[in-house]
Amino acid sequence: QKEVEQDPGPLSVPEGAIVSLNCTYSNSAFQYFMWYRQYSRKGPELLMYTYSSGNKEDGRFTAQVDKSSKYISLFIRDSQPSDSATYLCAFYSGYSTLTFGKGTMLLVSP
Amino acid sequence: DARVTQTPRHKVTEMGQEVTMRCQPILGHNTVFWYRQTMMQGLELLAYFRNRAPLDDSGMPKDRFSAEMPDATLATLKIQPSEPRDSAVYFCASGLEPGARAFFGQGTRLTVV
Numbered sequence: 001q002k003e004v005e006q007d008p009g010p011l012s013v014p015e016g017a018i019v020s021l022n023c024t025y026s027n028s029a030f031q032y033f034m035w036y037r038q039y040s041r042k043g044p045e046l047l048m049y050t051y052s053s054g055n056k057e058d059g060r061f062t063a064q065v066d067k068s069s070k071y072i073s074l075f076i077r078d079s080q081p082s083d084s085a086t087y088l089c090a091f092y093s094g095y096s097t098l099t100f101g102k103g104t105m106l107l108v109s110p
Numbered sequence: 111d112a113r114v115t116q117t118p119r120h121k122v123t124e125m126g127q128e129v130t131m132r133c134q135p136i137l138g139h140n141t142v143f144w145y146r147q148t149m150m151q152g153l154e155l156l157a158y159f160r161n162r163a164p165l166d167d168s169g170m171p172k173d174r175f176s177a178e179m180p181d182a183t184l185a186t187l188k189i190q191p192s193e194p195r196d197s198a199v200y201f202c203a204s205g206l207e208p209g210a211r212a213f214f215g216q217g218t219r220l221t222v223v
Contacts, residue, residue, distance in 0.1 A: 032210065043114075043201055043214035044153075088153070092210045097166055098143065098203075102152035 003027055006089055006101030015110050019076040023089035023101045026070060030099075032092040033065050035074045037085045038103065044088055048074060079108045112136045114215035116202050122221045128190040131218045133202030134183055141210055142185045143203040144170075144177055147217070153201070159185065160207065192222045 006023045013019055021035075032051055036044035048063040050056045056063045064073040076083055086103040115134040123129055135142050144156040157177035158166040167177060174193070179185045189196055199219050203212035 034211070036214075041219075043203075043216045046211060046213060049211055090212075097155050097158045098210055098212055099155075100145075100153040 004089065004091065004099055004101045007104055008102055010105040010107050012107045012109065013079055015079060015081060015108055017079050017108070019074075019079050019083070019106060019108075021074040021076075021087050021089075021104050021106070023072050024070055025072070025091055025099075027091070027093065027099070028070075029093040030091040031094050033063070033072050034090040034092070034098075035061075035063055035072075036088040036090055036100075038088060039085045047087075076106075079106075081108050081110050084108050112213075114202055114204050114213055116200075116215035116218050118218055119216060120219045120221075122223065123192055125193055125222055126191040127222075128188065129192050129196075129220060129222075131187045131200055131202075131220075133185040133187075133204075133215060135185060135202070135204030136213060137183070139204035139206050139213075141205045141207055141212070142179060143201075143205075143212055144185070144187050145201045145203065147199045147201060156187065156200075189220075192220075194222045197221050 004025050035048040037047045038044040053065045053067045060077045062075040086105045088103040089101040091099045117132045142159040145153045147153050156170040162179040176188045199217045201217045203214045205212040
């Protein structure tokens with residue numbers, strides 16, 4: 001079983017749609033949960049950061065963590081063409097290093 | 111605006127040559143990561159430093175790769191000798207623990223021919 005599973009996509013949606021991106025993980029030691037956004041030919045940028053189970057909202061973005069199911073999600077409301085990018089989930093256990101998913105490519109068409 | 115700075119941004123070199131990539135982490139950050147990104151493998155950790163001490167370099171091919179932090183403002187990644195399979199984008203990231211919220215540089219795009 002891989003430590004992190006993330007569907008590579010691409011996920012294509014029309015502008016204004018609600019987008020749901022997901023990752024599953026197997027390492028119970030993960031305590032910190034992050035989402036990064038990466039535009040083509042750019043470095044990943046930190047989008048959302050959570051520590052515990054539950055929801056965290058920031059503008060159009062909501063990060064959700066379910067530790068019991070080992071499942072995290074990122075929701076994007078009112079998606080825009082500028083949201084077109086690759087979204088990577090990332091995990092940190094507190095004593096090791098960041099572990100990334102392979103990323104999901106999102107395409108938002110006008 | 112604090113950011114991680116990587117040089118060079120692009121590098122084309124011939125097989126067998128030495129390649130050195132440099133990273134200036136964000137001032138005050140105590141963790142530095144080196145990652146390699148390819149389409150097939152995604153982001154792979156090569157090295158991890160905390161307070162300039164190497165903590166994890168298990169993902170790095172030891173026979174040809176080396177990573178150092180000569181001081182708090184500079185991290186280096188060297189490949190000697192380089193091979194075509196090393197062609198990838200190499201990212202440096204820095205962060206503050208706990209939580210290791212990492213901030214990435216723009217990457218060095220390496221092509222070995």
